[in-house]
Structure formats: C-alpha cells, structure tokens
Amino acid sequence: MFQRLREDINSVFARDPAARNFLEVLTNYPGLHALLLHRLAHWLWQRQLKWLARTLSTFSRWLTGIEIHPGARIGRRFFIDHGMGVVIGETAEVGDDVTLYQGVTLGGTSWHKGKRHPTLEDGVIVGAGAKILGPFTVGAGAKVGSNAVVTKEVPAGATVVGIPGKIVKRADPDAAEALEVDPERREAMRRKFGFDAYGVSEDMPDPVARSIQAMLDHMHAVDERIERMCGTLRKLDASYREGKLPELRDEDFADILSDVDACCGPTSSGAGSEHDRDQGGPDRPRGNG
Template structure:
C-alpha cells in the first residue's frame, strides 16, 4: 500500500516541475486525492459494495472536481495534472504511466451495458479538454492533443489532434520511397506539427496547408524523377541536350502575394465606384 502511494507521489515529481516536496504533493494535489479515493472505491466496487463505492466516488468528485467511476480500472503511476473537469467512465481501462490534463473525458457513445469506454495503454498522454469516446484502444505511448475529439482506435506512438481527431505523427515515420521525398525534410515538418498539451498552437496543421504540402511533395518527387531520367538519357545518348527550365524568380511570387493582400482593400472602393457610376447613369 505504502509502496503504491510512494509511486503515485513520485510520478507527480516526475511530471510536474511545480511540485516541491512530499508534503505539498500529498496535501495539495487533487489528482492524487482523486486517485487514492478511487483505489478505495474500486475495491469496494469489486467487493460488490456498489452503493458505498458510488457514494465515495461522489464525495471524491465534490472534493476534487474529478469524476472517476468506481468500476474503472486504473494502472500504476497514473497522474492527473490540475484535474478539474476530468471524467472517467465505468468501463474505461487505464494502463501504467498515463497522464491526463484537465477537462479530459473518457466517455462512451452508447447506452449498452457492456464495454463502452476507451482503453488507454501504457504511457498515453491526453491533453487538456480532449474527449476520447467509445470502446476502442489508444496505443502505447500515443498522445492526444488538447481539445481533440477521438472516436477511433489510435495506433501506438501516434499523435492525434483536431476535431475529429486526425493522426499527424506515427511511431514509425512514413517512408518517402513512394514519392521520393527527402525523409529529413518531412520529419522537420512533422516535428513542427507536434503535440501540445495545452491549447492550439499557431503551427497546428489545417486542411489547406496539408493539401498544399502534399502538392509540393508531389512536385518535388516529379522533379527528382525527371532529373534521373535526363541523367539516364545522357548516358545512353551522348548527343542528348537537356533544355533548361525557366527560372522561378522571388519577385514574381512577391507580386502575387502583394496582389492577394491588396484584394480585400480594393473591394470596397470598387463597389463604391460602381455605385457612383450607376448614379451618374441615372442622372
């Protein structure tokens, strides 16, 4: 018992740099209080003392703002940071070394009596406000971004963001063999679209950005293949002469961007001009 308590307290020190000493963690961390009370209520639940277990769970919710059903199964070194608004359903299963931030819901999508809540495997991190809904598994070491809504199984090591949740990173990086895209360049982009436990960062991917990136990757792959074809032709036919491609100037792109930026400003003036012209025609 005391060994498990020490493990739980040490997990707070490992994952919260604000924790200063043993007494502070034991007396001022609602996530730890909710976990300890849940361990007791879960024992009562398994002993078929259901009313007493639910009553203790209700008291824990009133005390900590964290609602954990006594039927939920929680592993070792579980840590809830801040904790307010966390809800964990009856058939939820949480592995070892899992971290939840405030506002997380491990909920169900049906009223069936059976398994209806998610299973979080070891080492999962769930960002603030995320909702994981349904009887599926979130793989070992996966990360769920803040405010994400996840309703499908998540593979091990993946990072999921958005509504609905989309995978932006996998444990094994996607190979670039099919498109001949530089894997280091793709990995740099992947790191840019990383996990964020709080809020939405400026670098979160959006559908337009992802579509443009896909087109640029395709253009890069086509260019690389054409270059290899030209090299092969030069080896086969020494008289082959390759034409030079037109140069892309930065000034051309700058003009396009400037025009795009000026378009919203021109719209009101054009409308006013048209109205003035109509007034002159009426006169």
Template sequence: MFQRLREDINSVFTRDPAARNFLEVLTNYPGLHALLIHRLAHWLWQKNLKWLARSLSTFSRWLTGIEIHPGAVIGRRFFIDHGMGVVIGETAEVGDDVTLYQGVTLGGTSWNKGKRHPTLEDGVIVGAGAKILGPFSVGAGAKIGSNAVVTKEVPAGATVVGIPGKVVQRLDPDQAEELDIDPARREAMQEKFGFDAYGISQDMPDPVARSIQAMLDHMHAVDERIERMCTTLRKVDASYREGQLPELRDEDFADILADVDSCCPPPDHDAPRQADEPSQRSVEPRRRNG
C-alpha cells in the same frame, strides 16, 4: 498499500516540476486525492457494494472536481495534473504510467451495456481538454494533443491532434514494439527524449498546412517533369509546336504561401518574414510546349 501510495507520490515528482515535498503533494494535489478515493470505491464496486461505491465517487467529484466511475480500471503510477473537469467512464481501462491533464473525457458513444469507453495502454499522455470517445484502444506511448477529439483507435507511439483527431506523428513498427517494456526502461526513454507536457511536441506540424505544402511540392515536381518531356519531344520532332500556359501571378498565391510558411517553415528559413516584405517563394510563369 503504503508502497502504492509512495509510488503514486513519486510519480507526481517525476511529472510535475512544481511539486516540492511529500506533504505538499499528499495534501494539495486533487488528482492524487481522486486516485486514492477511486481505489477504495473500486474495491467496494468489486465487492458488489455498488451504491456505497457510487456515493464515494460522488463525494470525490465534489471534493476534487474529478469524476471517476468506480467501475473503471486504473493502473499504477496514474497521474492527473490539475484535474478539474476530468471524466472517466465505467468501462474505461487505464494502463500504467498514464498522464491526464484537466478537462479530459474518457467517454462512450453508445447507450448499450458492455464495453463503451476507451482503453489507454501504458505511458499514454492526454493533453488538456481532449476527448477520447468509444470502446477502442490508444496504443502504448501515444500522445493526444490538447482539445483533440479522438473516435478511432490510435497506434502505439503516435501523436494525434485536431477535430476529428488525426495522426501527425507515428513511430516505426520496431520503435512501437519497444514501448512494451518495463517501467525502468520507460523512464529512461522519457528522460532521453524529454517529457511532452500537455501532449504537445515542439516540432508538431499543423496537418492541414502540411498537406498544402505536400501538394505544392508535388506540383513543382510534376511541372519539372513536364518541362523535361517537352524538351525531349522538341529534340525528337522539330515540328513540335511551342505553346504558352496561362500566367501564374504571385499575388494569387501570396496569402496561401504565407500561411504555409508560418505553420510549416522550410528548413532554410533563418528568421521570420516581415509583414511588409514580399513573398520570397514566388511562382514564376513558365513557357511550356503544349
């Protein structure tokens, strides 16, 4: 028992730079208090002392602001940072080295008995205010961004943001398989790549802006291909008539391009564009054969 307690406290030092000493963590971290009380409540639940287990979990909720159903299965080195408003349902399963921030809900979408709540595999990070709803799995090493609402299975190593949750980063299959490793190697990987507090990466793109950028890039590629086709047709048939397409004006696209640049700046941007400067990415009118 004392070994598990020491392990839980050490996991706080690993993931919270504000933790200063053993006594401070033991007496002032509600996430740790909720975890310790849950372990006792879960033991009572397994011994079929369900009323006593529920009463203990209710006391824990009153004391810490964290509600963990005594039927939930919690793994080792589980860490709840800040903790207020966290809700974990009866059939939820949480693996080892999982981190939750305040306001997270591991909830269900059905009133039927049986498996109703999600399963978080090892090393998952769930950002503040995120909701994971339903009886599906969140793969090992996945990150759920703050305030995301996830209702579908998440692959191992993926990053999910938005409402509804969308995968914006995904590991290669070989990398995902490597996540099923022992805790020592997992900690080494976390130190190598950095710990993403609140489930947010610095290079995390906006999925909508990234989609717009992809469509614009595709349009330019198609435009260039059409130009080459028209040039080839003129060489083959001298009588091929030249036509002109409607003009595309810069001002029609200035707002869209400015939004895309602010969300997903291209690699060659050295400094943010000033508000009073004209857009540098102009859409010039083209003459095409048509």
C-alpha cells in the same frame, strides 16, 4: 498500501516540474486526491457496496472537480495534471504510467450495458480537453493531442490530433527531401499561396496541414521538371518560344462572340467590333426599337 502511495507521489515528481516536496504533493494535488479516493471507492465497488462507492466518488468530484466512476479500472503510477473537468466512465480501463491533463473525457457512445468506454494501455498521454469516446483501445505509448476527439482505435506509439482524430504518420525521409525540393523555393511557394501550416509545430503536426504541404511540394517538383523540359526543347529547336504561350486571335472566336452579342449585347473585344461593323457600326440601334 504505503508503497503504492509512494509510487503515486513519485510519479507526480517525475512528470510535474512544479512539484517541490512530498508534503506539497500530498496536500495540494487534486489529481492525487482523486486517485486515492478512487482506489477506496473501487475497493468498495468490487465488494458490492455500490451505493457507498458512488457516494464516495461523488464526494471526490465535489472535492477535486474530477469524476471517476468507481467501476473504472486504473493502473499504477496514474497521473492527472491539474485535473479539473476530467471524466472517466464506468467501464474505462487505464494502464500503468498513464497521464491525463485537464478536461479529458474517457466516455462512451452507447447507452447499452457492457463495455462502452475506452481502454488506455501503458504510457498513454492525453492532452487537455481531449475526448476519447467508445469501447476501443489506445495502444501503449500513444499520444492524443489537446482537444482531439478520438472515436477509433489508436495503434501503439501513434500520435492523434484533430476533430475527428487523425493519426499522424511522419514520412521518412521528409516529403520535401524525397522530391528534392529546394527549401528556399519551398518557402517562397508557401508565401505565394499564403500558407503557414497553421502555425503548427513539428512536435504536434496537423495532418491537414501536412497534406497541403505535400501538395505544394509536389507542385514545386512538377514545376522544376517542366522548366528542365523547356530548357531541353530550346536546345533542340531554336524556334521554340521561350516561356511564351500562343496568342489568342479574335478571328478564332468570331462566331462565339457573335452569338454572345446576339444574346447579351455588344462585346468590347476586337472580334466584337468587327462584328458590329458588319452589322452597320457600333452605333446602330439593336432590338425592335
């Protein structure tokens, strides 16, 4: 018993730099209080003293702001940092060395009895406000970003962010390096399109931001290739127009503009003016009047 208590307190020192001494952790950490009371409530629950177990868990919620159902199974060195608003459902299973921050919910999506809450394997870290909902497994060493909503299984070691939760996969090498993108031109293209990756750091990237960045990198690579092709064409054919597009002539659109004039009134283009001259001048009245 005392060995488990020492383990739990040492886990606080290992994961919270604000912890200063043994007495402070034992008396002022609600996450530790909730864990100790849950261990007692779970012991009562397993011995079919369920009313007493639920009463103890309710008292723990009043005391700490953390609600852990006495039926939940929690491993060793479990740490809840700050803890207010944490909810852990009846059939949830939590492995060793798991860390939860405030506002985390390990909930269910069904009213049917049986397994309906998630399983967190060893070493999982869940950020503040995240919701993990359903009877699936979050693999060992996975990380769930703050405020993410996860409703599907998460493989070991993955990072999940966003609503709904998306697995972040880091390309190796970086997409820009694979496309030989000049970092300065990449940044110029970002500014041109007004894209700043939502201010997300590389430590916790947004999958949508990364997708947009990959599209910009691809556009940059295509632009580079078109420039090379144009340079080659200029060498092969001196008459090749350097960076100029063919001009649009009014006579090519005379018929279309005539139809537009008949339907919507005179246009201001050259072809429209020529059409007006054919009909008797731009000042000639139209319609039945």
